[in-house]
Each structure stands twice: as structure tokens, then as C-alpha cells.
Amino acid sequence: MAHISIIGTGNMGQAIAGVFGKGGHSVQLLGQSDGSTPVTGDIVVLAVPYSAVAAIVAERGQSLAGKTVVDITNPVNFETFDSLVVPADGSATAQIAQSLPQSNVLKAFNTTFAATLASGLVGPNTTTVLIAGDDADAKSQLADAIAAGGLTVIDAGPLARARELESLGFLQISLAAGEKISWTGGFGVVA
Template identity: 55%
Template sequence: MKISIFGKGNMGQAIGKNFGLAGNTVSYYDNQNHAETLADIVVMAVPYPALASLAKEYADQFAGKIVVDITNPLDFDTWDSLVVPADSSAAQELQQLLPNSTVLKAFNTTFAATLQSGKVGGTATTTVLVAGDDDAAKQAFKAALAGSPLNILDAGKLKRARELEATGFLQMTLAASKQIGWTGGFGVIK
């Protein structure tokens, strides 16, 4: 399968590594190179403020695609709140901007280091929680990562993205305050 990733930073590279380990072909895009055609799965490994402009610029190319939002819409000035309404999420906002796409929320509760190593805190397998309204899209996402070291769990409908973003926010604030390391975080033990 082919995967398109917007963003070449730590998260984009770590996510791409796992899709590559699973046997997929990964293409990266940033503001230096324009994507002419996009794969069936497109990962938005960009800061939250970039989602709206990318959705506008690539609306036609995103049509019919699975678009994976990894953002945590954190107020980076204060590190004290999320910047989306309490009854919504960045992923739900993106779905409204891309009505002809299927938006999934994933990767936002993991750090790049845990995606690179496949482990949280060096012991627990890194778990990626995915939320979305289309079960077939979630299955395609899970299948695309089947050969990676990651554990993929279905977190429910897209409205669960709000809880995923709150969890990602909490994990980031713990790491930023040096109470946990960037190689740690929340893990799921089965």
C-alpha cells in the first residue's frame, strides 16, 4: 500500500518508519514540495494550525482518501488548555473541512521516540489508538500497520478523538514538566 505523509519532522519520520516496516511505500511532503497525487492513506503529521490550510489547499486530492489527524490542539503559549471547543476535537474539525474524506484520529497519544522504538518506557509495546466513524477505514489503517511492531486498538467513533486529544495533552504536559521522559508515556497492557 502507498502512504502519503505531510510533515518530515520527528513524528512524520517515526510514523513513516512503521508504515515502511509493514511493507508500505511512504512518500513525504512539506511546504517545500507540493503533492500532485496522494495515496489512499494520508497522514497529517503537522502542527494543528496547519490542518485548515492543508485541507483547503488539497481538498480535491483528499477526496475519497483516509486522512489521519495526529495533532494535539494544545495552546502552546500557555500549555494550559486545548484550543478546540469542549464538545469537539481537531479531528472532528478536519472532518467538517473534508466532507468527502474519511478522517481518523491516531498517533496523537504516542511520542516519536516510542514510535521509533516500538516500546513505551522500554518495556510495554507502543499502542496506537485510532478513532473514526468508518470501520472499513480503521481496518485499512490497521492492516497497513500489521507488519510493524505497534499494537493498534480501535478507540471508537470519531467523537472519541476529544478524549484522545485530552490524553495526548496530559502526556505532553507531563513530559514537558519533566515528570516523565519523552521515551515514556501511557501504555496499554493487554
């Protein structure tokens, strides 16, 4: 079983912890007041807003070397709610990977809402987590840990696909904020 650290104790952090807990994995949940607590997981999930990532990397970057770091952020411009705040040819995940060159950085969980992670369902379908990243072993380890929690996992391709995942996440958030879909719903993948 994997040992997973989750930085962020909000709705997403709690829901992701629940998924890993259902799979029998040990979970360390770290909040803002836990800045001096060492990160002990081999997989580290950044379950924080994109705007908080730079401070976490500055504070904990060295301790993340050799670990799989999972970025769940959607770098939405929350002032205008009309765009992403990263360059059109890049992604938040690519920027994080550049800041953490000794870590295996993956994108996952950004196309799911906390409610669909907690329930394991999007409508009648099992919640699907899309993963992007360049390290096959890291993706496999994360996919196994998620699947053990009862969710479907799809490898969405290399780290470059994080841009499309962030666009999909932005669209889903926009639809929910505009009350076109529910925060308990979202996109489902039907095979």
C-alpha cells in the same frame, strides 16, 4: 500493501514513515516545499501541528476526497500550555472531518511520541496506537498497516472519541514538558 502519503517531515512524520516502512508499505513523505507535488497515497497522514492543518486543507482538500485522512494533532494552546484550543464538546479531528466531508477522517498517533513509534516500545511494552473514527473499513486498513509495522493497535471507537484521545495526548505532552515523564516514554496499554 498500502500506499501512504505523510504530509509533514518532522520527528512524527519520520517516525510514522518508519512504522509503515517496517510493514512493507510504500511511503510518500511531503514537506513544506512539496506543495505542488500530488498526494498519491490512499491513506494520508497529517503529521503537522494543528495550526498548519487549515492551510493544508485549503491547498489540498479536493485531492483528499475519497482518501483516508489521519489526524495526529493535539490542539494544545502552546502559549499558555493549559488547555486545548477546540471547543470542549468537539475535537480537532471533528473540525477536520467537517472540512473534508468527502474523506474518511480518523484520529491516530496523537497519544504516542516519535521516540516510542521509532523504537516500538513504551518502557517494556509494545507501543500502542489508538484509532478513532466512524468508517470501519478505513480504521481496519489503517490498523492493518500499523500492525504490520510491529505496533499494537486498539480501536478506540467512533470519531467522537477523538476528544478523549486529544485530552490524553495533551496530558502526556504536559507531563513530558514538565519533566514528569520522558519524551522517550509515555502511556502504555497493558491487556
